[in-house]
Each structure stands twice: as structure tokens, then as C-alpha cells.
Amino acid sequence: MATPKDLPEDLGGFIRDLRQTAKISLRQLADKAGVSNPYLSQIERGLRKPSAEVLQQIASALRVSTPAMYLRAGLLDSEGQQGVLAAIAVDPELTIAQKQSLSQIYETFRNENARDRPADKAAEPETESETTPTVEEQK
Numbered sequence: 217m218a219t220p221k222d223l224p225e226d227l228g229g230f231i232r233d234l235r236q237t238a239k240i241s242l243r244q245l246a247d248k249a250g251v252s253n254p255y256l257s258q259i260e261r262g263l264r265k266p267s268a269e270v271l272q273q274i275a276s277a278l279r280v281s282t283p284a285m286y287l288r289a290g291l292l293d294s295e296g297q298q299g300v301l302a303a304i305a306v307d308p309e310l311t312i313a314q315k316q317s318l319s320q321i322y323e324t325f326r327n328e329n330a331r332d333r334p335a336d337k338a339a340e341p342e343t344e345s346e347t348t349p350t351v352e353e354q355k
Contacts (some may be wrong), residue, residue, distance in 0.1 A: 227289050228260040234278045235260075248277035268305030269315050282306070 235245050246256040250273050258264040259274075266274070269289055275285035291302040303311065304318050 226262075228262040230288050231278070232260040232275060234280060238278060245274070245277055249273040253276075267316060267319050269312060269319070272305050279313040 222297050235242065242256055242260070244343075246253040249256065249270070251270060255264065256274075259266050259270075266289075268286065268289075271285045271289055271291070272282050275282045286299075286302045286305075291299045291305075298324055301319055304315050304322070307315070310318070
């Protein structure tokens, strides 16, 4: 399974392959997706990790399904369950600026929580006994 660090590069190659298959230039795709040419180039080379909103725009420009792009980016699991970022991206009630802000805040919280969690607990989900104080601890 790809790690989060591997996903952007894999995603960039996937986008590049789709673009080349569609026989369109990087500049043409950037125009269709509403992103800058340098930014799209950085995504394809794995230097940037695009937001769910940008992925939606690229998917639309390439005429592929947004869920397929989200799945490749790791925003959906293999059963098609939407992640928080995917839900933010497709919410019609939010503006683009609001979607970007919410996505950045969410990612910041997740990164802080991952950094604060001890390494041996990182893979283990919390159990109720770990979060609920015992009678002895409450005294």
C-alpha cells in the first residue's frame, strides 16, 4: 500500500498519463482546470499535493470521474467512502476560498495530532478504557 508520502508522486504520474493519453499539453490542461501551468507541472512531478478542489477541477478537465481521482489521491478508500477532504470539496454550499480554508485547517489538525501521538500508539486506535478515567483516577 502506498504511504501518504508516495501518493502525490503516484498521483502526479497518474495525471500525466491521463493527460498524455488525451493528447493535450500541460498548458491546455492547466487552462481547462483553472490552475497555473507551473502549479500543474509541480503536481505532475510530485512536488505539490493538490487540494481536493483542484483534483476535482483536473478530473473534470480530463473527463474522468472525480471519485476515481480522489481514490488515486487517497481521499477515498477502496469502498468509496468519502474522506473529510472529499466531502469539503464537493459541498456546493461552500465557496472555493472556504473549501481551501477548511481543508488547510483540517490538515493542520491532523498533522498536529499525528506529531503529538507517541510512535507506539500511532497505529493503534484509542479504546474507551484509555479515554475514560477509572474510579481510582477520578478520586
